[in-house]
Amino acid sequence: MTRFTLPAGAARALVPVAAAALLAGCAGNQVENVAGTPTVYEDPETTGRVGGVGIESQDVVAMTDEMMRDMLRNRMLAGRDVPPRVIIDNAYLDNESSSVINTNQLTDRLRIELNRAANGRMVFVSRESADMVQQERDAKRDGVVDSGTIRETAAQAGADYRLRGRITSLDAVDRDSQTQSRYTQVTFEMVDLELGTIVWSGLYEMRKAAQDNVLYR
Amino acid sequence: MRIIRKTAAVVTALLLVVGCQGLPSDSERLTERTEPVEYNSVVFTDYNLQRSWSDGLLGEGGRYRLSVERHGQRRTETGTTEVFAVIRNHTDADYTLEARTHFVDRDGVPTDADAVWKRFTASANSLTAYREYSTSDQPLQYRVEVRELR
Numbered sequence: 001m002t003r004f005t006l007p008a009g010a011a012r013a014l015v016p017v018a019a020a021a022l023l024a025g026c027a028g029n030q031v032e033n034v035a036g037t038p039t040v041y042e043d044p045e046t047t048g049r050v051g052g053v054g055i056e057s058q059d060v061v062a063m064t065d066e067m068m069r070d071m072l073r074n075r076m077l078a079g080r081d082v083p084p085r086v087i088i089d090n091a092y093l094d095n096e097s098s099s100v101i102n103t104n105q106l107t108d109r110l111r112i113e114l115n116r117a118a119n120g121r122m123v124f125v126s127r128e129s130a131d132m133v134q135q136e137r138d139a140k141r142d143g144v145v146d147s148g149t150i151r152e153t154a155a156q157a158g159a160d161y162r163l164r165g166r167i168t169s170l171d172a173v174d175r176d177s178q179t180q181s182r183y184t185q186v187t188f189e190m191v192d193l194e195l196g197t198i199v200w201s202g203l204y205e206m207r208k209a210a211q212d213n214v215l216y217r
Numbered sequence: 218m219r220i221i222r223k224t225a226a227v228v229t230a231l232l233l234v235v236g237c238q239g240l241p242s243d244s245e246r247l248t249e250r251t252e253p254v255e256y257n258s259v260v261f262t263d264y265n266l267q268r269s270w271s272d273g274l275l276g277e278g279g280r281y282r283l284s285v286e287r288h289g290q291r292r293t294e295t296g297t298t299e300v301f302a303v304i305r306n307h308t309d310a311d312y313t314l315e316a317r318t319h320f321v322d323r324d325g326v327p328t329d330a331d332a333v334w335k336r337f338t339a340s341a342n343s344l345t346a347y348r349e350y351s352t353s354d355q356p357l358q359y360r361v362e363v364r365e366l367r
Contacts, residue, residue, distance in 0.1 A: 045334050058334075065333040069350040073293040117330050117352035121295075206336075 052214035053182040054099040055167070063204040064110040067188055068117060076199045077161070077190065078121045085123045086190070087162040088114065097169035097184055100216040106186075107163065125159045161190045161199060181209040239278050240270045256321060256358035259285045259302045263364035266312075282308050283339060288361065296354030302347045302361050306339040313338050313366040318349040320357045329353050336366060 042048040044057040072078045077086070088111040090103040115124050126133075133156055139145045140152075170183040183205070190200040240246055242264035248271055249264060261267040261283065269279035288302040300318050315336050320329035330352045339345045351357055 061333055062335060065330070066335065068330070069297075069352055072352050073295050073297050073299070073350050075294050078297075079295040113330065121354075 050214050051210065052216065053180055053208040053210050054214075054216045055097075055101045055184060055186075059184075059204075059206060060105050060109060063186060064106060064113060066204060067110055067202045068114045070202050071114060071190070071200060072117060072121070074200045078118065083118075083121055083123045084160040085125050085157055087125050087127050087159045089126075089128050089163075091127070092162065092164035093166070095167045097167045098171055098182070099167065099169060099184060101167070103167070106165075110163075123157075125157050127159070130156060159193055162193055164189050164191055177211065179209055179211050181207065183207040239280050240268070240273055242268055244268075244270070246270055246272055254360065256325065256360050257290070258359075259288045259361040259363065261364070262362045266363065266365060282306070283312065283314075283363070286344060290357075290359060293350065298351040298353075298357045298359070300349050300351075300359045300361060302363075304339050304345050304347060304363065306341055306343055306345070309341050311338055311340050314347075314363055315366050316347045316349075316361055316363045318351075319360045319362070320351045320353065321360070322355060322357060325358070328355065329357065332362075 040049075045061050046058055047056065077084060088107055090107040093103045093107055095101060095103055111124060114122065136145070137156075140147050165186065165188040167184065167186050169185070172181045173179070174181075184207070186204045188202040188204075189198045191197070192199055247264055248269045249260070249267075266283045267279070267281040269277070271277050284305050284307065286303040286305045288300070290298050290300045293299050298320065300320075302316070304314070306312055313336065315334040317332040317334045319327065319332045322328045335347070335349065337345060337347055347361070347363075349359075349361070351359075
């Protein structure tokens with residue numbers, strides 16, 4: 001067995017160092033008067049501190065912005081003398097991918113940004129408000145409330161086009177490095193509600209790779 | 218005397234090497250930092266991609282990895298504005314880039330939807346095209362900003 005011995009000078013020098021370490025480390029319960037990590041606002045257009053391979057805020061913003069601008073250059077959607085009536089909600093937007101996402105985030109942002117930018121070139125029908133609207137219409141016709149100040153119509157608005165879409169993905173994992181890769185494809189189509197033809201299509205695709213995938217909720 | 222000559226030669230060589238490397242991308246003396254904003258233009262907001270200076274050790278200079286081959290605009294069939302920029306990658310590496318377009322009216326007032334970064338890849342030693350469309354059908358000017366995705 002080999003024994004290591006310190007020279008006398010070195011041992012003497014170590015004594016105060018050890019004492020100082022003991023004092024600093026075992027000083028008992030004390031208030032640690034330092035600020036915690038503050039909450040920070042991040043730009044939704046950037047990846048930010050937490051980023052993985054799924055659909056994230058910057059993808060939602062970029063995707064909906066691209067679709068909005070593309071729709072507004074389509075003659076059948078934004079170039080008609082009589083603005084078409086359009087339904088944009090998530091009733092026909094299917095998430096078949098391995099990403100966790102509330103598809104309302106896509107359709108809500110798309111509809112709101114498009115409604116603001118279209119400025120009358122398209123008319124948006126809120127089919128998810130149909131029950132609410134019918135309730136008020138019935139109350140008006142039953143005399144429970146008066147007829148309001150705008151007008152009366154025979155029925156609620158019928159739509160010319162409705163958005164449908166699909167989110168799909170393809171995952172791959174490197175067994176050695178545990179790097180995960182995901183190719184995500186999001187399709188959007190505007191369907192003619194009389195003929196069933198597709199008058200506009202949009203595609204957004206991306207592939208992301210990350211070693212430690214984050215948890216999406 | 219010989220020692221002084223040798224030292225002077227070494228210092229001169231060092232200065233030349235330093236001078237040839239040019240100004241770094243975080244230098245405060247880059248021309249792009251203070252040049253006036255011009256519309257109907259494409260600029261690199263990431264000075265690693267392209268930068269120039271006028272007061273370097275050897276006078277004017279510049280460094281570039283990417284350049285803009287051409288850019289322009291035209292009207293779409295609904296009256297909105299289509300802007301395009303053709304980017305040339307001069308390096309042996311692929312670059313993942315982001316670009317956004319600010320649209321302003323003739324008076325320079327921002328009138329369109331907020332500019333959003335759009336991602337695309339410039340392959341090594343190749344050309345790639347970036348396109349953006351306005352939402353407004355009014356005549357517009359544009360300013361495209363390009364940076365590397367980080």
